[in-house]
Amino acid sequence: MYCVQWLIPVLLIPKPVNPALLQTHVMFMVLYLIGFFLERKPCTVCSLVFLVTVFLICYSGFGNCIFWSNNCDTVRCDNG
Secondary structure, eight states, X not given: OGGGGGTHHHHHSOOOSXXXXXXXXXXXXXXXXXXXXXXXXXXXXXXXXXXXXXXXXXXXXXXXXXXXXXXXXTSOOOOO
16 A cells, blocks of 8 residues: 555645636646556555545535535535
8 A cells, every 4th residue: 555655645735725726726636646547557455545535525515626616606505
């Protein structure tokens, strides 16, 4: 599980506050992950742990997803 140490910081990089920079941030994350998987070739266990973690973070509803924003100011949010 040595390769996980290169994937964990990706989850800790904060999203920019400025919405105009969000697209650049997402592009950086996608390119970093593609480059990482092509260059380092992490083991299957590390890859699955990372992908499950990203899935759980993105669908938890806290708005911490590294790939898109769950901003209720720009999109109408239903509170039930």
